[in-house]
Amino acid sequence: xxRTCLTIIxxxxxxxxxxxSRSKVLHEVGHLPLVRHVAxxxxxxxxxxxxxxxxxxxxxxxxAVREDAPNVQPFRQDERLGTGHxxxxxxxAIMQGFDDIxxxxxxxxxxxxxxxxxxxxxxxGGAGVCVIGFRPADPTGYGRLIExxxxxxxxxxxxxxxxxxxxxxxxxAGIMAFAGWGALAMLDKIGNDNAKGEYYLTDLVxxxxxxxxxxxxxxxxxxxxxxxxxxxxxxxxxxxxxxxxRERAMIGGATLTDPKSVYFAYDTEIAEDVTIEPNxxxxxxxxxxxxxxIHGFSHIKGARIGAGASVGPFARLRPGANLGENSxxxxxxxxxxxxxxAGAKVNHLSYIGDAKVGAxxxxxxxTITCNYDGALKHLTEIGANAFIGSNSALVAPVRIGNGAYxxxxxxxxxDVEDDALGLGRGRQVNKPELGKQIAERNAAAKAAKKGEN
Numbered sequence: 543x544x545r546t547c548l549t550i551i552x553x554x555x556x557x558x559x560x561x562x563s564r565s566k567v568l569h570e571v572g573h574l575p576l577v578r579h580v581a582x583x584x585x586x587x588x589x590x591x592x593x594x595x596x597x598x599x600x601x602x603x604x605x606a607v608r609e610d611a612p613n614v615q616p617f618r619q620d621e622r623l624g625t626g627h628x629x630x631x632x633x634x635a636i637m638q639g640f641d642d643i644x645x646x647x648x649x650x651x652x653x654x655x656x657x658x659x660x661x662x663x664x665x666x667g668g669a670g671v672c673v674i675g676f677r678p679a680d681p682t683g684y685g686r687l688i689e690x691x692x693x694x695x696x697x698x699x700x701x702x703x704x705x706x707x708x709x710x711x712x713x714x715a716g717i718m719a720f721a722g723w724g725a726l727a728m729l730d731k732i733g734n735d736n737a738k739g740e741y742y743l744t745d746l747v748x749x750x751x752x753x754x755x756x757x758x759x760x761x762x763x764x765x766x767x768x769x770x771x772x773x774x775x776x777x778x779x780x781x782x783x784x785x786x787x788r789e790r791a792m793i794g795g796a797t798l799t800d801p802k803s804v805y806f807a808y809d810t811e812i813a814e815d816v817t818i819e820p821n822x823x824x825x826x827x828x829x830x831x832x833x834x835x836i837h838g839f840s841h842i843k844g845a846r847i848g849a850g851a852s853v854g855p856f857a858r859l860r861p862g863a864n865l866g867e868n869s870x871x872x873x874x875x876x877x878x879x880x881x882x883x884a885g886a887k888v889n890h891l892s893y894i895g896d897a898k899v900g901a902x903x904x905x906x907x908x909t910i911t912c913n914y915d916g917a918l919k920h921l922t923e924i925g926a927n928a929f930i931g932s933n934s935a936l937v938a939p940v941r942i943g944n945g946a947y948x949x950x951x952x953x954x955x956x957d958v959e960d961d962a963l964g965l966g967r968g969r970q971v972n973k974p975e976l977g978k979q980i981a982e983r984n985a986a987a988k989a990a991k992k993g994e995n
């Protein structure tokens with residue numbers, strides 16, 4: 543669509559029902575702030591400019607939107623005098639001149655590009671105003687959209703509606719698009735002659751019709767119109783968002799053996815033929831390549847998992863984990879800021895942090911890289927085809943050469959050259975009959991204690 547568009551995001555509400563120390567719109571769904579979901583939908587629908595009307599935590603809200611729209615214009619609304627008043631807080635942005643102006647709420651993260659494009663399409667077809675509506679299961683309390691011959695003639699609040707009008711199931715979602723030409727003239731006509739003394743954007747319908755402009759309404763799926771006012775509604779929206787993400791993953795070729803138990807982030811990338819077992823949680827920044835297998839109860843954030851790699855069960859991949867093709871991170875392992883090369887195996891109960899593990903290396907159970915000296919992090923390098931025996935501690939900075947062996951239970955503090963065997967443990971000493979003597983002594987002590995009681 544070649545028409546220019548300004549999207550105004552209303553995000554100045556106090557959000558007191560969230561009972562939170564931060565603005566409502568900064569709470570997250572799919573690890574992304576609510577207001578960023580809205581901004582992304584607007585940008586996908588062709589918004590050339592975003593304006594965000596802020597109040598509480600205004601700088602933080604504007605900075606969040608700026609992650610997706612660097613040129614966003616923030617406008618502060620200190621008095622809460624209704625939606626019409628909020629839109630006019632962005633007066634200077636409106637005056638820049640746009641074909642379309644779209645007004646969104648910062649707490650409706652499920653709104654899609656398709657719905658916004660349909661609303662803009664109404665403007666392109668000659669409508670002066672387009673209102674987005676929905677059909678809830680119970681319309682009680684919502685303003686009704688009253689249509690005649692394909693045009694919207696009024697928005698009637700529930701308390702003011704007749705019995706016949708209350709029977710209408712088509713309700714106002716509060717989201718509106720209107721033509722940029724004459725927008726300020728229409729907005730300035732909104733009055734506050736009502737019980738609350740506030741300026742309502744919905745009055746634009748009557749104003750536009752009185753000025754001879756066509757007004758229309760389109761229907762959006764109910765889920766897209768859901769706003770978040772409290773923690774319960776936040777959880778409901780998260781659930782709906784996750785359902786969409788799971789469906790997208792499966793349609794894209796991934797197998798989810800128990801979809802409802804898998805939780806994605808907004809930017810999770812999954813290739814074809816990936817299998818994800820139950821109870822896996824993805825944080826932001828995860829890329830999974832083809833044919834990888836993620837076993838159950840794994841937690842993954844900021845990691846790349848190469849083609850054919852295997853993770854878990856009960857594995858934790860932290861930011862900077864980079865698993866090569868056909869590598870393995872086994873059960874109860876943790877990997878952080880480490881490159882695991884192709885075919886390398888990190889076996890159960892191991893911690894590999896700040897490290898480079900070469901191709902086809904084998905990291906035995908219980909191995910840890912001792913990467914922190916109390917002040918700084920240090921690198922552990924493990925060469926290709928190296929074998930690290932179980933329960934070894936590699937004290938960084940240290941390098942284990944290609945093809946080197948580390949004996950089980952070793953504490954390694956010095957580099958081990960290629961193909962060498964490294965041992966760092968006390969020599970075993972056996973004391974004949976001493977085990978028996980200890981057992982007899984312990985038995986006597988137990989008997990004496992029992993006699994005292």
